[in-house]
Amino acid sequence: MPDDGTSSRTQHRAVFRRGLHVLWVAIRTEPAVFLVAVAGAGLHAAVSVASAEVMGGITDRVVLPAFESRSTTSSALAAAAALLLGVGLAKAIGLAARRLFAGLMQFRMQARYRRSVSRTYLRLPLAWHHRHATGQLLSNANADVEEAWRPLAPLPMAIGSVAMLLIAAVAMVVTDPVLATIAFVVFPALAVANVVFQRRVSPAATRAQALRAEVSEVAHESFDGALVVKSLGREDTETERFTQAAHRLRDAQIRVGRMRAAFDPVMEHLPNFGILAVLLVGMWRLSAGAITAGELVQVAYLFTLLSMPIRSFGWLLGDLPRTVVAWDRVQAVLTAEGSMPYGERRVPRGSGGVGLTARGVGFSYEDAFTGGARDLSDDPDTVAAQRSIVLHGVDLDIEPGRTVALVGPTGAGKSTLTTVLMRLVDPDTGTVALDGADVRELDRGEIARAAALVPQSTFVFEDTVRGNITLGADIDDADVWAALRLARADSFIAALPEGLDTRLGERGTSLSGGQRQRLALARAVVRKPRLLIMDDATSAVDPQVEAQILAGLRETDLAATVLVVAYRRATIELADEVVYLEQGTVRDRGTHTELLESSAGYRSLVTAYERAAAERAGEPEPDEGGPEPRGLRPAPSPGSAGGDGQTDETRETVR
Numbered sequence: 001m002p003d004d005g006t007s008s009r010t011q012h013r014a015v016f017r018r019g020l021h022v023l024w025v026a027i028r029t030e031p032a033v034f035l036v037a038v039a040g041a042g043l044h045a046a047v048s049v050a051s052a053e054v055m056g057g058i059t060d061r062v063v064l065p066a067f068e069s070r071s072t073t074s075s076a077l078a079a080a081a082a083l084l085l086g087v088g089l090a091k092a093i094g095l096a097a098r099r100l101f102a103g104l105m106q107f108r109m110q111a112r113y114r115r116s117v118s119r120t121y122l123r124l125p126l127a128w129h130h131r132h133a134t135g136q137l138l139s140n141a142n143a144d145v146e147e148a149w150r151p152l153a154p155l156p157m158a159i160g161s162v163a164m165l166l167i168a169a170v171a172m173v174v175t176d177p178v179l180a181t182i183a184f185v186v187f188p189a190l191a192v193a194n195v196v197f198q199r200r201v202s203p204a205a206t207r208a209q210a211l212r213a214e215v216s217e218v219a220h221e222s223f224d225g226a227l228v229v230k231s232l233g234r235e236d237t238e239t240e241r242f243t244q245a246a247h248r249l250r251d252a253q254i255r256v257g258r259m260r261a262a263f264d265p266v267m268e269h270l271p272n273f274g275i276l277a278v279l280l281v282g283m284w285r286l287s288a289g290a291i292t293a294g295e296l297v298q299v300a301y302l303f304t305l306l307s308m309p310i311r312s313f314g315w316l317l318g319d320l321p322r323t324v325v326a327w328d329r330v331q332a333v334l335t336a337e338g339s340m341p342y343g344e345r346r347v348p349r350g351s352g353g354v355g356l357t358a359r360g361v362g363f364s365y366e367d368a369f370t371g372g373a374r375d376l377s378d379d380p381d382t383v384a385a386q387r388s389i390v391l392h393g394v395d396l397d398i399e400p401g402r403t404v405a406l407v408g409p410t411g412a413g414k415s416t417l418t419t420v421l422m423r424l425v426d427p428d429t430g431t432v433a434l435d436g437a438d439v440r441e442l443d444r445g446e447i448a449r450a451a452a453l454v455p456q457s458t459f460v461f462e463d464t465v466r467g468n469i470t471l472g473a474d475i476d477d478a479d480v481w482a483a484l485r486l487a488r489a490d491s492f493i494a495a496l497p498e499g500l501d502t503r504l505g506e507r508g509t510s511l512s513g514g515q516r517q518r519l520a521l522a523r524a525v526v527r528k529p530r531l532l533i534m535d536d537a538t539s540a541v542d543p544q545v546e547a548q549i550l551a552g553l554r555e556t557d558l559a560a561t562v563l564v565v566a567y568r569r570a571t572i573e574l575a576d577e578v579v580y581l582e583q584g585t586v587r588d589r590g591t592h593t594e595l596l597e598s599s600a601g602y603r604s605l606v607t608a609y610e611r612a613a614a615e616r617a618g619e620p621e622p623d624e625g626g627p628e629p630r631g632l633r634p635a636p637s638p639g640s641a642g643g644d645g646q647t648d649e650t651r652e653t654v655r
């Protein structure tokens, strides 16, 4: 068994090797930019050493003769000035090239990996997203990508420093081996101190980095849940939670600050002790005639020049552990499995609705309690134990142009079924087909071209009304208005100060719940889908308006096939057929009247909706603007659950 010291050294070596591998990835990706940055660093290094030579030369040939003769020629002064200017200019060019191209490389790599990470997020199936928190995804795409490429900024300088050290070492040995010996003691000591410091500060800095992510996660959650926090009077508790996270971050940063405060002055002054030693020994060498005054100035100047490049190694080494951690997180996203394979088939072209078929569809979610630690064993018992089965052997047949209502208690699997039908997730068993074409064999984007899903919760982008509907597609205003009319959203959009050009606030908070839902519906219908799936998409819309919308959808020349997850009798009655889903299985199907006769579960569910509506009949109507709280649905009756937002129409009897 290795002792702690050995294993820690092994770990450091492993981190160092992996860190170099990450840097190598960047060099391979941007070789030209890297070479220019290194060439700049090399030029800067060579000219810096040369500048020490120049300083020494000027001391011997201009300054000392001037002191001795108490006069100097203007030509000698002009030559010295020109030399200094030339050296300064060359140094500036090297420095600018190094900084510019190191930055270019760093920012290009960051942009490239941000793009890859966000592209991967969109490629990965919904099931993967279910397992990852928003805060984590944001931090992978932002903080981790930045952290992974942070060492690219000091990398060319560190490489230039090697060149500078080598040239300086040769220059010093040539000038005076005795003075060079002082450098060979001081600079390795400086490098060792750097490494020791970086090893000590690195865990503290890594912890501060993790706490920074924690603070932003707490903040994200508090702001996102502001409505809940405020309405339940939990501001103080949330503030306390945030304060604690902020204090943990503060303490961690102070710890890092303290370490730096102790180390930086030492690093700052160590070369000064070297210079002092150079001057003392140099005086003796000068009086012994072994060196000239200019050579002494040259070596002392080299000492001042070399301290900073040596520290750049420290910066690089200090960044590497965090780089490795961040790189691993980014790679976990980029190599995540679960991308959906696509075929090359197309949905048969034509106008009007498409037929939708599901055969034996089964689907299970990864169990929230086993989560990411899921054992991917092939043993069916193990897999079944780790997953909660939501759909079992669902069969559906919807003919083109028909409107079907999907009804079922809360938790029956209606929303899950809509995501399977849209191929946002693949079923564990069974198949889904559009006009006979298995959705797994369809070309990428083909489902989005043929079908649209309006989900339960709407998302509004911080964009104009037009942007929110077209989502960047080339759709003219006439079509946008037609879609808004169909979604019964045209009048409130027309009343907005700038109509289609009105910018909607973040997540559409400037709109009411019902307005947001109608906007989302317009976004779906403007694409003229041949299959429209609405998952409780009009729950916050006034019932009469909802009925008008559904009737409108049936009357347009769109003639789309419509599957609507419905809770209201008026909606259900508008459908050609009702599919009753219970515990993930289709229990019954038929018209509303037939199901009331034949299905006890359906009857009991719809009666529960009616009872709840009747109980609330005396209460004021919900504004069409507010979403109907899910909690208003009636308590589950035997064999069923769920409910409806009460509305005037539900006061009527079902029959």
Ligand SMILES: Nc1ncnc2c1ncn2[C@@H]1O[C@H](COP(=O)(O)OP(=O)(O)OP(=O)(O)O)[C@@H](O)[C@H]1O
Residues within 6 Å of the ligand: 130, 365, 366, 368, 388, 390, 408, 409, 410, 411, 412, 413, 414, 415, 416, 417, 642
């Ligand atoms: N992302 C998820 N991860 C794990 N389980 C989930 C997930 N989403 C839903 N479930 C579970 O799947 C079951 C079916 O949920 P689903 O949302 O499909 O039902 P629903 O019939 O649409 O309900 P509602 O009428 O309340 O919208 C529920 O038991 C739910 O807890």
